[in-house]
Amino acid sequence: MPFANVYLNNSTHGTVSDDKGHFSLTNVPLGTVEVVASFVGYQTNQQTLRLTGAQSQPITFRLKPSAKTLAGVTVKASRNEKKWQQQLRQFKQQLFGEPFGSQCVLTNPEVLQFTEEKGHLKATASEPLVIDNEALGYRLWFDLAYFDGEPKQVHYGGAARFEELKTTNERQVNRFRRNRMRAYLGSTRHLMASLISERTSRKAF
Template structure:
């Protein structure tokens, strides 16, 4: 076993994503009024948005909100305010049919506008340096700038550096041309010594939250061409890009390579139905990748055969119920290698873990997807999901730009 895939830092992240439907000529809208369930008074300055998209607004002094130009489809709508619990609602938008969704926030669940910290307080300057390095992806804030660093607080808990924010983080990303309002749920950083594997230092970090993007191309049109190129490059290797390539049966053309994963010799023996002796031989041929699962906050090693491509069959990719859709199902846990350098050497690829729920997912030619039941997991093992490289879920390059 040669665990050569160790990186200087490993990222795992969880950002709530609201599915954005493909473009259709006639659009719909959603609007409503947000009130306090105890007083009946309107709740102003509450953010209403589709997570990880450019679709969002803020309630006015009457508690009113309106989101227009929504393509028909199903959406997760999120409501966030510092004094109230985070709330989500599923909505279905139909062409030309406004959706009315009023919401009364329960006073019993109301949160204090404070952040309670329990644990050792670290050097705040050093902690902020680590936060900029691993969360923003720009330690000098040359192009990705946090506008309100005073709202961040850091503490240590059991050897883990953690961050909390008393207000949404406001980030200007000049690399891709977005202003991001990021509601940080957690940020964890661990510097770990692992002498048992001989790997030396393993730094890993994880974060979770929800983001609302504002496209700055309208505000600074002179930068549009540069941002268009940068966005196109960052789109490669993303979940949407992978699913769009899969839909067109162009994984190889788009330089994607799949490997099935095993966590133990027992998993391997069960999957391949081999004898104990043969399993030991096969296990010695595997390579490994350090993995931190943000959903359960546990680390492990994922083993795979570097020379053995996992082939997706026609039984796993079938036609969806609706025109223009496909279904992906019966897929084991996979490592997705994006060979952006086009070297065929897996060690310099962008790497993600893909886990499909039992009943599969539905996806279209643009990489838009929905999950009928269960949870889709896409865990990135490099630094490509730092804020400086994040794109909104409704981003899609023009047809003549989305090929390498």
């Protein structure tokens, strides 16, 4: 697939395939990684690799058209704007969470479609969601796979890549660093790192 996005899930590491669909990812960390390929109008594809050495490892993706692409263009009825805004508020609140949810900006909400059934809010997106996290200093592209929100809980999944928001303000840079550490401490990633280093007993979980 020419000009598809190819990236390591939940990282800043990614590239775009060339006009023949070829791509190369360099400086990939050793261990288990999840490689994602996505293109607008096609289903996102993910593959897990186990890298144990410096040798290159070939990987091939075959993207399938999404159901909406196969269905073709249809004329949509005008949506209930007030209802859609209410659904959007719930979606953002549950997706962004705390403590920095109020500082996240969804820049392309128009790609979202919502349905409700028996107290469940479900969401799909025609394109990757673009989210600016102004607390941590990242722009995130999120390929939403599913979203199922209830009043007291939410289930969602997908794949994400991100890049740092550019700033020359040193105070802003330091603020990003402090917030990233705050988000990291007590997280699952922090817990696993502590287990590996055998320092769990000295940390507060």
